[in-house]
Amino acid sequence: MTSRHIRSARSLGLLLLSVIAWIVPSVPADAAPRRGVRVRVVRPARVNAHRRAGYWRGWRRGTRVRVLPVGYAAVVVGGRRFFHYGGVYYEPAGSEYVVVAPPVGAVIAAVPEGCVPAAFGGIAYNYCAGTYYAPAPGGFAVVAAPIGITVDELPVGCEEVVTVNGVDHYSCDGLYYKPLEREGATLYVTVKP
Numbered sequence: 001m002t003s004r005h006i007r008s009a010r011s012l013g014l015l016l017l018s019v020i021a022w023i024v025p026s027v028p029a030d031a032a033p034r035r036g037v038r039v040r041v042v043r044p045a046r047v048n049a050h051r052r053a054g055y056w057r058g059w060r061r062g063t064r065v066r067v068l069p070v071g072y073a074a075v076v077v078g079g080r081r082f083f084h085y086g087g088v089y090y091e092p093a094g095s096e097y098v099v100v101a102p103p104v105g106a107v108i109a110a111v112p113e114g115c116v117p118a119a120f121g122g123i124a125y126n127y128c129a130g131t132y133y134a135p136a137p138g139g140f141a142v143v144a145a146p147i148g149i150t151v152d153e154l155p156v157g158c159e160e161v162v163t164v165n166g167v168d169h170y171s172c173d174g175l176y177y178k179p180l181e182r183e184g185a186t187l188y189v190t191v192k193p
Helices: 003-023
Strands: 037-041 073-077 080-085 088-093 096-100 116-120 123-128 131-136 139-143 160-164 167-172 175-182 185-191
Touching: none
Parallel strands: none
Antiparallel strands: 037 160, 073 080, 080 088, 088 096, 116 123, 123 131, 131 139, 160 167, 167 175, 175 185
16 A cells, blocks of 8 residues: 555545544533433534524624724623623623623613514514513613524524423523424424423
8 A cells, every 4th residue: 555545544534533523412521411301412504593694693602802893882781891782792801802692681772683573472572593682761671581482593502402302402591492393484482491
């Protein structure tokens, strides 16, 4: 065998290992199985996620930036100062800013681009891939996800599948989204874990 053949075989072997690692689901080491619940982590390839345009699309919590975007607004919640632009919330971290979960109670003048109406329980919510806004004095307030609301896409970064009584749910920030089919489309309803 020539050295060229050996390099090709190694490359093929590494490629196969990469494919196998991608396909085989893993369970976090600290995941404690509960009775009747089976947890497995999957890739978000087959879900209606993040279809709409919006500045908030693609931003992940923990991302650090040195400079806030032009046009940001300050928001104070519970005595803590946050900054907001286009559905992304930042908190000061030394000389930088870190992207954080939208703080419940933050009030902004208008919902970010890409949010969609999601009426439930007589309230005209707006939904932005995991963030719920409800009408409030001075604009729209970030609120906790209402249990039982139906939305058309999962929150950004929602990848964990939890099987409860034989039905798969997506576990996102301590809330479950149960998929359901309606008129040929997949929708998601929030349920308590």
